[in-house]
Amino acid sequence: MVKMTAAQHVETITAGYSFEGLAVHLGAALIDDQVYPEAQVRLPVRMMNRHGLVAGATGTGKTITLQLMAEQLSGHGVPVFLADIKGDLTGLSTPGQPTEKLLARTASVGMEWSAKSFPVEYFSLGGDGAGIPIRATISSFGPLLLSRIMELNETQESCLQLIFHYADTKDLELYDLKDLRAVIQYLTSDEGKPELENLGGVSKATAGVILRELVTLEAQGMDSFFGEPEFDTSELLRVAPDGRGVISCLELPTLMQKPVLFSTFMIWLLADLFVELPEVGDPEKPKLVFFLDEAHLLFRGASKAFLTSITTTVRLIRSKGVGVFFVTQTPKDVPADVLGQLANRVQHALRAFTPDDAKALKATISTFPTSDYDLEQALTQAGTGEAVVTVMNERGAPTPVAWTRMWSPESTMGPSNPGTVAGIIQGSALMQVYGTAVDRESAFEKLTSAPANASVLAPDAPNASFPGVTAPVPTGGSVGGRIPGAGQSQADIDAEARRIEESILGKPSSLPSSAPGPGAADYSMPDFEIDKPAKKSTPRTRSVPPARPAQPENQLLDMALQAANAIGSELFRGMFGTKKRRRR
Numbered sequence: 001m002v003k004m005t006a007a008q009h010v011e012t013i014t015a016g017y018s019f020e021g022l023a024v025h026l027g028a029a030l031i032d033d034q035v036y037p038e039a040q041v042r043l044p045v046r047m048m049n050r051h052g053l054v055a056g057a058t059g060t061g062k063t064i065t066l067q068l069m070a071e072q073l074s075g076h077g078v079p080v081f082l083a084d085i086k087g088d089l090t091g092l093s094t095p096g097q098p099t100e101k102l103l104a105r106t107a108s109v110g111m112e113w114s115a116k117s118f119p120v121e122y123f124s125l126g127g128d129g130a131g132i133p134i135r136a137t138i139s140s141f142g143p144l145l146l147s148r149i150m151e152l153n154e155t156q157e158s159c160l161q162l163i164f165h166y167a168d169t170k171d172l173e174l175y176d177l178k179d180l181r182a183v184i185q186y187l188t189s190d191e192g193k194p195e196l197e198n199l200g201g202v203s204k205a206t207a208g209v210i211l212r213e214l215v216t217l218e219a220q221g222m223d224s225f226f227g228e229p230e231f232d233t234s235e236l237l238r239v240a241p242d243g244r245g246v247i248s249c250l251e252l253p254t255l256m257q258k259p260v261l262f263s264t265f266m267i268w269l270l271a272d273l274f275v276e277l278p279e280v281g282d283p284e285k286p287k288l289v290f291f292l293d294e295a296h297l298l299f300r301g302a303s304k305a306f307l308t309s310i311t312t313t314v315r316l317i318r319s320k321g322v323g324v325f326f327v328t329q330t331p332k333d334v335p336a337d338v339l340g341q342l343a344n345r346v347q348h349a350l351r352a353f354t355p356d357d358a359k360a361l362k363a364t365i366s367t368f369p370t371s372d373y374d375l376e377q378a379l380t381q382a383g384t385g386e387a388v389v390t391v392m393n394e395r396g397a398p399t400p401v402a403w404t405r406m407w408s409p410e411s412t413m414g415p416s417n418p419g420t421v422a423g424i425i426q427g428s429a430l431m432q433v434y435g436t437a438v439d440r441e442s443a444f445e446k447l448t449s450a451p452a453n454a455s456v457l458a459p460d461a462p463n464a465s466f467p468g469v470t471a472p473v474p475t476g477g478s479v480g481g482r483i484p485g486a487g488q489s490q491a492d493i494d495a496e497a498r499r500i501e502e503s504i505l506g507k508p509s510s511l512p513s514s515a516p517g518p519g520a521a522d523y524s525m526p527d528f529e530i531d532k533p534a535k536k537s538t539p540r541t542r543s544v545p546p547a548r549p550a551q552p553e554n555q556l557l558d559m560a561l562q563a564a565n566a567i568g569s570e571l572f573r574g575m576f577g578t579k580k581r582r583r584r
Contacts, residue, residue, distance in 0.1 A: 003372055004372050006031050006032055006034075009029075009031050009372055010029065010031060010036045010038065010039045012400050013029045013031075013036075013039045013041065013400055013402050014029075014038060014039045014040070016393070016399045016400040016402075017039075017040060017041050017042045017393075017399055017400075017402070019042060019044045019393065019394050020394065021044060021045065021046050021284060021394060022044070022045040022046070022076050022284070022285060023042035023043060023044050023045060024042060024043040024045060024048070024068075024069055024072045024073065024076075025040060025041075025042050025072065025111070025407055026041045026042060026043060026065075026068070026069075026346065026387075026389055026404055026406060026407065027040075027041050027109050027387075027389075027404040027405050027406040027407050028040060028041065028108075028109040028110050028404065028405055029041055029402050029403065029404060030386065030403045030404060030405050031403070035108055035109060035405050037108065037109055037110030038110070039402075040110060041389050041402045041404045042391075043069075043344055043391045044391070044392070044393065044394050045073070045076055045078065045284075045285045045286070046282060046283065046284050046285060046286075046394065047343065047344065047391065047392045047393070047394065048073070048078075048285075048286050048289055048323040048325075048344065049282065049283070049286045049289075049318050049321055049322060049323040050318060050323070050342075050343035050344060050392050051314060051318065051323055051324045051325065051326075051341055051342045051343060051344070052323070052324075052325040052326075052342050052343065052344030052345060052346070052391070053325065053326050053327075053328075053331060053334065053339070053342045053344070053345050053346070053347075054066060054291075054325055054326070054327045054328075054346045054348075055327075055328055055329065055330055055331055055333075055345075055346075055347050055348065055350075056329065056347065056348020056349055056350065056387065057329060057348070057349055057350055057351045058329065059384065060348035060349045060382070060384055060387075061348055061384050061385045061386075061387070061406065062293075062327055062348055063086075063088055063089070063293070063327075064385065064406070064408070064409060064413055065346055065348070065387065065406060066082060066089070066291050066293065066325075066327055067088075067089060067091070067092065067409045067411070067413070068406065068407055068408070068409045069291070069325075070082055070089075070092065070118075070247055070291065071092070071116070071118055071409055071410060071411060073245060073289055074118050074119065074244045074245040074246075074247050075244055075245075076245070076285060077239055077243055077244060077245050077285070078245040078285050078286055078287075078288070078289060079236055079237050079238060079239065079245040079246050079247070079248070079287070079288050079289075080245060080246075080247045080248065080288070080289050080290075080291070081236050081247075081248045081250070081269075081288060081289070081290050081291070082247065082248070082249055082250070082290070082291040082293070083250045083252055083262070083266075083291070083292060083293045083294070084249050084250060084251050084252060084293075085252055085293050085294055087251065087253070087415050088413075088414055088415055089249055090120075090122070090249070090251075090415050090416040090420075090421050091409075091411050091412030091413055091414050091415060091416050092117070092118045092120050092247055092249065092409075092411045092412075092416075093117055093118070093120045093411070093416045093420050093421065093424060093472060093473070094117055094411060094412040094416040094417065094420055095115035095116055095117045095410070095411060095412070096113075096115045096116075096408075096409060096410055096411050096412050096413065097115070097412070098113070098115060102408060105385075105408060106407065106408050108405075109405050109406075109407055111407045111408065113408060113410060114410060115410060115411075116410040116411060117411055117472075117473050118244065118247055118411060118473060119240035119242070119244055119245075119246050119247065119473040119474065119475040119476075120246070120247045120248075120249055120424065120472075120473070120475065121235075121246060121247070121248050121249065121424070121428060121430060121475050122249050122251055122421060122424060122425050123248060123249065123250045123251065124250070124251050125224075125225050125250070125252070125258075125261065125262070125265060126222075126223075126224035126225030126226075126227075127224055128221065128224060128225075128253070128254055128258075129251045129252065129253040129254065130251055130253075130421060130422065130425060131249075131250070131251045131425060132425065132428060132430045132431050132434050132435065133224075133434055133435065133437070134225075134231040134250070134265075134434070135224075135225060135226065135227045135228065135229065135230055135231060135434070135437075136225065136226060136230055136231065136265075136268060137174065137175045137176070137226065137227065137228060137230050138174040138175060138176060138177065138179060138180050138226050139164075139168075139173065139174045139175070140230060140268075140272070141226070141268055142164070142268075143157065143160040143161040143163075143164045144157065144161075144306070144309070145264050145267060145268055146160065147160055148260065148264045148306050149217065149222070149260050149261055149264050150210070150213040150214070150216075150217065151213075151260070152209075152210065152213065155206065156206055156209060156210060159202045159203075159206045159207065159210065160210055162199050162200075162202050163180075163183060163184060163187070163199075163202065163207070163210070166183070166187070166195065166199055167179075167180075167183050167443060172442070172443035172446060172447070173440075173441075173442035173443055174442065174443055175226070175227055175228055175439075175440065175442045175443075176223060176226045176227040176228075176439070176442075176444075177214055177217060177218055177222070177223045177226050178218075178223070178444045179442045179443035179444045180214060180443070181211065181214050181215070181218075181444075182443050182444040182447045182448060183443050183447065184207050184210060184211045184214070185211065185447075186447050187199075187202070187207055188204050188207050188208060188211070220257075220258065222258065222261055224437075225261065225265070227437055227438070227439070228437070228438045228439070228440065229433065229434055229436070229438055231434060231480075232479075232480030233269060233272050233273050233276065234276075234479055234480060234500045234501075235248075235430060235478065235479060235480050236248050236273075236288055237287060237288055237479075237500050238475070238476055238479060238496060238500065239476070239496070239499075240473065240474060240475050240476050241474050241476050241485075241487065241488060241492065242473070242474070244473075246475045246476065259294075259297040259300070260297075262297060263297045263298040263299075263300075266290075266292060266298065267298070267306075267309065267310060267313065270290070270313050270317060270322070270324070271309075271313060273288070273317065273320065273322055274313060274316065274317045274320055274322075277320040277321065277322065278320070279319050279320065280319065280320065280321045281319060283321050286321050286322060286323045287320070287321035287322060288321070288322050288323070289322070289323040289324075289325065290322070290323065290324045290325065291325045291327055292324065292325065292326050292327060293327040293328075294327070294328065295326035295327055295328040295333060295334060296328050296329070296333035296334075298310065298326075299333070299334065299335055299338075307335060307337070310335075310338060311335070311337045311338050311341070314338055314341050315341050318341075325344075326338075326342070330350065330360055330364070331347075331360075331363075331364055331367070332360050332363065343391070343392040343398075344390075344391040344392060345368075345389065345390050345391065346387045346388075346389050347364070347368075347379065347387055347388045347389070348382065348386070348387045349379060349380065349381070349382040349383070349384075349386070349387075350364065350379050350380060351380070352380060361376065361379060361380070362376075364379065365379065368388070368390060368401055369390055369398050369400070369401055371400065371401035373388070373401055373403055375388065375401070378403045382403065385405065385406050385408075386403065386404065386405050386406065387403075387404050387406060388401060388402070388403055388404070389401070389402045389403075389404045390402070420472065423472060424472040427472065427486060428475065428485070429476075429477040429478045429481070429483045429484065429485040429486075429493075430477075430478045430480075430481075432478070432481065432483050433478045433480055433481030433483060474486050474487055474488075476488060476492075476493065476496060477492075477493040477496070478493070479493065479496055479497040479500050482494065482497055494511060497509075497511055498511050
């Protein structure tokens with residue numbers, strides 16, 4: 001193949017990355033050690049539900065790339081969910097500092113940089129770390145995912161499924177770990193021995209193994225994740241009052257101590273979204289984009305059945321308008337069946353210090369389209385903040401490979417002031433809905449005749465005084481609890497709740513124009529009063545989504561589509577063993 005001149009190469013990349021619709025700007029092409037700002041490398045927003053991979057050795061700029069993409073998606077009105085392993089991504093809440101070095105770099109790649117902060121919500125798994133607690137009930141989590149956390153073998157997993165079935169038939173609600181423990185203890189007791197024998201296939205020894213694993217989970221502090229109020233995944237689909245997508249940031253300070261819990265939780269979250277969201281094909285922009293940092297943790301030690309479930313989830317959730325980007329060190333961290341589903345690729349530098357590294361480098365090079373670049377040189381010599389990029393264009397074809405000098409985030413590249421993060425958490429309307437742990441009557445109380453515990457408030461984020469605290473960008477209220485956020489009226493949050501219900505159900509919302517939020521009442525939570533300012537300024541109104549145009553009635557077609565969606569959802573629930581949840 002005849003090698004192109006630099007001018008021809010620039011022209012090829014410029015044409016290959018010119019799109020009609022919205023796009024995420026990644027950077028400028030680098031050819032023969034020269035940056036060409038006119039050759040902008042972009043990623044079409046409408047193709048981000050085709051999934052992607054951000055890979056590279058430690059220190060090459062993966063986290064900064066993730067931050068850059070999340071900022072621009074938010075700016076386009078697309079909600080984002082990301083896992084924050086090291087706490088660096090809290091910088092999204094604070095505008096960046098325009099240093100001379102930063103401005104020189106951004107100008108060299110054709111970026112008009114300006115300091116910005118973004119609407120961010122901080123979450124934690126069951127309150128482990130700073131953030132709004134995310135909880136799930138044992139029932140909705142299901143036996144397959146729970147078996148993954150407890151590292152059960154296939155025989156023990158099938159026995160756990162039978163135990164779940166028994167609890168379901170006997171109306172024994174499984175909300176938290178002590179509920180499941182109480183059911184197993186009952187079945188292994190003299191009183192429950194006949195019930196255990198009727199189950200068939202569940203031996204007392206196997207039930208004992210499962211019980212010991214449950215006790216181990218409780219000793220590791222995982223019981224705080226299971227319980228109520230259960231997190232409503234529709235909260236992840238919110239758009240802030242200023243029209244930008246809300247960035248949901250999961251703080252994971254103890255990830256290395258509980259990697260299996262994190263990976264299994266992410267699959268539960270994706271599975272729940274898959275079940276609830278309607279088919280949309282390829283929308284103009286995704287409903288939600290996930291960035292899964294430390295993606296290798298999803299697959300480490302996973303059973304064949306679990307890997308099959310992950311592959312199926314990634315393959316099918318695209319049509320629901322959800323994009324998934326895996327962030328890891330090398331492509332080999334992701335199984336081949338999953339890697340084959342990823343259409344967009346941002347590959348930072350790889351290191352080849354060992355024979356295994358050299359083998360992995362050659363395998364990585366072989367997966368890129370034919371290019372005028374010496375890819376071995378590009379992938380080993382790319383500097384920090386540089387990457388080799390190829391994405392799917394709007395016609396569904398791969399773009400030319402582009403060695404890219406990346407743009408820079410407009411928020412702080414590093415952690416925000418702890419006071420800024422604490423203020424965002426304390427001021428969030430979601431804390432009123434999910435901050436209080438609730439222990440309703442369930443299997444434990446029914447089998448032991450113990451009274452239900454009172455609600456326990458989650459510990460507040462530190463309320464210390466920090467200098468230089470940045471005012472947070474409003475994220476809006478809770479659509480699950482229908483509680484307005486700062487500067488919002490009840491009508492504003494109701495309009496947002498209706499928009500999301502339409503997104504989830506795929507039909508006009510049945511919610512009234514304005515009504516009390518049902519979320520707190522559902523869990524018998526204490527009443528909260530929303531502080532109102534003494535001087536009430538004119539509220540910022542949020543436009544209600546326009547009614548859909550009337551369509552000609554075709555009841556037979558409507559019934560067929562509803563049946564197909566229902567059957568698909570039930571099949572998917574069956575694959576994971578999860579249980580249908582009541583939307584608030």
